[in-house]
Amino acid sequence: MRRVVCPGSFDPVTNGHIDIIGRAARQYDEVVAAVLTNVNKRGLFSVEEKLAMLRECTANLENVQISQFNGLLVDFCRDNGIGAIIRSLRSVSDFDYELQIAQMNYRLAGVETLFMTANPQYSFLSSSLVREIAQYGGDVSSLVTPDVEQRLRDKYKDRDSS
Ligand code: PNS
Numbered sequence: 301m302r303r304v305v306c307p308g309s310f311d312p313v314t315n316g317h318i319d320i321i322g323r324a325a326r327q328y329d330e331v332v333a334a335v336l337t338n339v340n341k342r343g344l345f346s347v348e349e350k351l352a353m354l355r356e357c358t359a360n361l362e363n364v365q366i367s368q369f370n371g372l373l374v375d376f377c378r379d380n381g382i383g384a385i386i387r388s389l390r391s392v393s394d395f396d397y398e399l400q401i402a403q404m405n406y407r408l409a410g411v412e413t414l415f416m417t418a419n420p421q422y423s424f425l426s427s428s429l430v431r432e433i434a435q436y437g438g439d440v441s442s443l444v445t446p447d448v449e450q451r452l453r454d455k456y457k458d459r460d461s462s
Contacts, residue, residue, distance in 0.1 A: 301329045301330060301381075302328045302329045302330070302383075303328065303329060303330040303331075303332065303380070303381060303382050303383070304324060304328045304330075304331055304332070304382060304383070304384045304385065304386050304414070305331075305332045305333075305334050305373070305376070305377060305380075305382045305384075305385050305386065306320060306321050306324055306331060306332070306333045306334070306386045307333075307334045307336065307369070307373050307376075307385060307387075308333075308334075308335070308336065309335070309336055309341070309343060309427065310333075310335050310350045310353070310354060310427070311343035311344055311345055311350065311427050311431070312344070312345055312349075312350065312353055312427060312430065312431075312444060312448045312451065312452065313350070313353050313354050313357055313427075313444070313445075313448060314422070314425050314426070314427055314430055314443055314444050314448075315422055315425065315442075315443055315444060315445070316388065316390075316418060316419070316422035316425040316426075317333075317388075318357050318358070318445070319418075319419045319421075319422055320386065320388045320416055320418070321333050321358060321361070321364060322358075322361060323416060324386045324416065325361045325363050325364050328363075329363060330363050330364075330365065331361075331363060331364045331365070331386075332364075332365045332366075332367050332380065332382060333354050333358065333364060333365070333366050333367070334366075334367045334368060334369050334373075334376060335347055335350045335351060335354065335366075335367070335368045335369070336368075336369060336370070336373075337368045337369065337370045338370065339370075344431055344455060345451070345455070347368055349451065351366055351368060353445075353447060353448050353451065354366045356445070356447045357445045357447065357448070367380070372408070373385065373405065373411075374405050374408045374409035374411050375409075377409065377411045378409060378411075382411075383411065383412060384411065384412040384413070384414050385402075385405065385411060385412070385413045385414070386413075386414050386415075386416055387402070387413055387414075387415055387416070388415075388416050388417075388418050389415050389416070389417055389418060390418040390422075390423045390424075390425075390426075391423065395415075398413070398415065401413070402415075425443055430443050430444055430452070431452070434449075434452040434453070434455075434456060435456055437456075440452065
C-alpha cells in the first residue's frame with residue numbers, strides 16, 4: 301500500500317490544493333489530506349470547518365482520507381504508516397523554502413518529500429490571497445469550490461456585522 305500525505309493549513313482549501321490532491325490520488329493507493337491544527341496559528345476557519353470543506357471537495361475521490369495533526373508532520377507520518385509527503389511547487393521561492401523543510405523531515409525520520417509542480421492554471425493561487433479577495437468582496441468563484449465560496453461569504457458577513 302503506497303500511502304502519502306498532502307499536509308497543509310487549508311485556510312481555506314483552494315482549487316490548487318484540490319488539483320494536487322486529485323493528481324496524487326491517481327498516483328498513489330491512498331492519499332491523506334491532513335490539516336495542521338496548530339493552536340498558536342489561529343486561522344480564519346476552525347479545524348472542523350477546514351475538515352468539512354476538504355471532505356466536501358474530495359467526496360468523489362475514493363482513495364482520499366481527511367485527517368488532522370498537531371506537532372511534527374513526521375510524527376503523524378510515523379503514526380499512520382505514511383512514507384512520503386507531497387508538496388506543491390508554484391515557484392522558485394516555494395522551492396527555496398520547501399527544500400529545507402524536506403531535507404529536515406528526511407533527516408528527522410527518513411520521510412521522503414515528493415514535489416508536484418502546480419498546475420499553471422493555479423500557480424498564482426494561495427489561501428491567503430483568496431481570503432484577502434473575499435474579505436473585500438472580490439470574486440473567488442474560479443479559485444475555490446462553491447461550498448468554500450459560500451463559507452467565505454458567510455464568514456466575512458459575520459465579521460462585518462459583529
Ligand atoms: O499550507 P501550509 O501552511 O504551507 O502547510 C505547512 C505545513 C502544515 C505542511 C507545515 O507547516 C508543517 O508540516 N507543519 C508541522 C510542523 C513540522 O513538522 N514542521 C517542519 C519541521 S522541519
